[in-house]
Amino acid sequence: MPAIVDLSHEIFEDMPSLIKGAPVKTWMLHTHDKPQIWDKGLPPTEWHQLQKDGKEPFMSHDTMMLLLSDHVGTHVDAPSHTCPRTKPHGETIDEIPLERLWMLDAVLLDMKYKKKHDPILVTDFEKAEEEAGVEVKPGTMVIVNTGNYVNFDKNPVEYIQMRIHLTQESADWLVSKKITAFGMDSVNFDTHGLPDVSEQRRMHSLTVVGHPVHETLLCQNGILHVEGLNLRDLEETGKTRFKFCALPLKIRGGSGSPVRAIAIVD
Numbered sequence: 677m678p679a680i681v682d683l684s685h686e687i688f689e690d691m692p693s694l695i696k697g698a699p700v701k702t703w704m705l706h707t708h709d710k711p712q713i714w715d716k717g718l719p720p721t722e723w724h725q726l727q728k729d730g731k732e733p734f735m736s737h738d739t740m741m742l743l744l745s746d747h748v749g750t751h752v753d754a755p756s757h758t759c760p761r762t763k764p765h766g767e768t769i770d771e772i773p774l775e776r777l778w779m780l781d782a783v784l785l786d787m788k789y790k791k792k793h794d795p796i797l798v799t800d801f802e803k804a805e806e807e808a809g810v811e812v813k814p815g816t817m818v819i820v821n822t823g824n825y826v827n828f829d830k831n832p833v834e835y836i837q838m839r840i841h842l843t844q845e846s847a848d849w850l851v852s853k854k855i856t857a858f859g860m861d862s863v864n865f866d867t868h869g870l871p872d873v874s875e876q877r878r879m880h881s882l883t884v885v886g887h888p889v890h891e892t893l894l895c896q897n898g899i900l901h902v903e904g905l906n907l908r909d910l911e912e913t914g915k916t917r918f919k920f921c922a923l924p925l926k927i928r929g930g931s932g933s934p935v936r937a938i939a940i941v942d
């Protein structure tokens with residue numbers, strides 16, 4: 677009997693946020709302890725009469741307000757996040773066909789030995805494939821477990837700063853394997869701003885700050901990626917092969933969206 681495993685983090689006030697200057701805020705707009713008159717236009721004399729007649733003029737409900745970026749928590753990037761519309765792939769989140777993140781054949785690759793700022797090399801992928809007893813075949817979604825999902829609750833600052841990242845070579849390797857999508861428990865797995873990368877850029881007198889991994893996966897090859905996966909429950913199952921599903925919100929012109937990501941395991 678297949679089981680659904682949740683791969684998503686909770687959304688809550690001041691949760692770890694990748695986008696600088698965009699903290700997540702939540703507040704209650706309505707609560708049950710403050711009932712409202714259901715018809716605001718009703719004069720007090722009339723709702724007093726309604727009460728006298730035994731009719732309830734009040735209603736109460738909980739409504740929460742959310743203030744968040746479209747790259748918060750467990751989320752998918754729309755190609756338009758880093759790819760101009762002139763590129764072959766530049767869709768906004770509402771333009772992405774739902775099939776692209778639905779019932780994908782996915783594999784989980786363990787790279788928990790990686791440390792802060794470590795690059796993920798092609799050899800890491802090959803080793804992890806062997807250890808997991810899986811093969812990254814064409815049509816596969818690859819999900820990397822760096823163990824950073826633990827920091828989401830335990831050490832939010834470290835969670836954002838971990839920056840275990842793909843190299844250009846490993847992004848090219850994923851493309852050569854013809855994967856359908858890429859996922860990771862970390863956020864910010866591109867190379868921009870990393871000390872070693874900045875050094876390389878300085879040595880080669882490069883001044884352009886780009887997103888080479890996003891450029892390769894998203895812009896040139898249309899490979900969607902899901903960031904900030906919560907892999908705790910999936911790890912507990914010990915499964916390395918499963919179906920992956922995630923549906924983005926239909927945000928008009930959105931550059932990404934939080935998703936409720938799930939694995940379906942046998």
Ligand SMILES: [Zn+2]
Pocket residue numbers: 747751752753757903932
């Ligand atoms: Zn993002």
Ligand SMILES: [Zn+2]
Pocket residue numbers: 753864890903
């Ligand atoms: Zn991204």
